Amino acid sequence: MSENVTTAVFEQWVRGFADLIAANREHLTELDAAIGDADHGSNMDRGMKAAVAALDESRPPTAGALLTKVGMTLVSTVGGASGPLFGTFFMRMGGSLGATAETVSAGDVAAALRAGLGGIVDRGKAAPGDKTMYDALAPAVEALEAALTDQATLATGLKAARDAAAAGRDATTPMLARKGRASYLGERSVGHQDPGAASVALLLDAAADAAS
Template sequence: MSTTGLVETVVRAIAETAVANERYFCDLDAVAGDGDFGFSLARGFEVVLDTWDELDRDSDAAFLRRVATTITSRTGGTSGPIWGTAFLRAGGALAQPETPAGGQAAVAALRASIKGIKDRGKADLGDKTLLDALIPAVDALESAVDDGLPVAAALRRTAQAARTGADATKDLQAKRGRASYTGARSVGSADPGAVAIAVMTEEIAQRLSGPTTPASQSTSPSEEEA
């Protein structure tokens, strides 16, 4: 079983967005952090893109795990472990035989990513981290899948939720990461990780705006390769 085009499209969108927005993400991080978030993220995803043709494509799970090890080993600061764990846990979820197909598989993989990020970063919703965009985005995706929305509509709902969550971090005080050291001064600026999730989700929605198949009935990897 080989990787599906959907998974590769999503990962490539994330990687290219990280590289293209290096300065923007750094500027956001400089408000309450040390200003290197965009740099660290871009360096890791640059390697993913540079080694794109060499990544394991035996399965979606293997592909995501290889992306995870690349990010973890090449991304500086706390971003490497956090983002690497997210991809690693997503790959692990897709490797489980009981994981459902289609949109439900995406939800399961993202839920596993969220748990991994929580475990690694000791953070949760409301702590002013990327989780404040990622959790509402996955909640929105799950509701869209349950409602049987087409893929494009489901992703638009997901992206809107991510953007709303990211914007709302302006009103939060940071409780994790370097920004937490600034205390109340962290209020008033958006969390760079949450904004990154929003920008990436919007890019994914744009790139995958064509399909009209209900997200709950999307072709599974095994069906596509049959």
């Protein structure tokens, strides 16, 4: 498989994610109100609007530089835990692709997502089943890797990743939170979907759309 993923696809991914966050802003905040501090939707929306504004101002020429710029913008605008986590995710993806690499293969995209996932683990120390964004992102990365191993196209692989992220998001509902503010609730966190996992599902939704 030697398809080249253009920088425009990554830009479309980021813009699509910003649109989905804006459309789901209230929903994400409601999820956070149940087990957190009711600011996830507004914080993510502020950050992704800033990221889109940064791309409007100047679009970096390579995918790596573009994702790094998005990550740095999120870190400096979102605050809370989501800023460092989503920011680190995009910055690690950018670093994995490299600032100067002009061609990006489907395998490079999977490797970048794997690196982004590693960044979230480094920053947030989340483990599987902690009821965090990890629980939606990890199965998505695995689904993409498995699809590419089976010679699927990136578009097909990201559709599988989208489905896996949505399933991972839904699977956080019965979990007991062990990280972040939700962990203070103990048993009372059970029965609520994790807002970070919900945002990750939107992220993969946007990725699948951008690649199709």
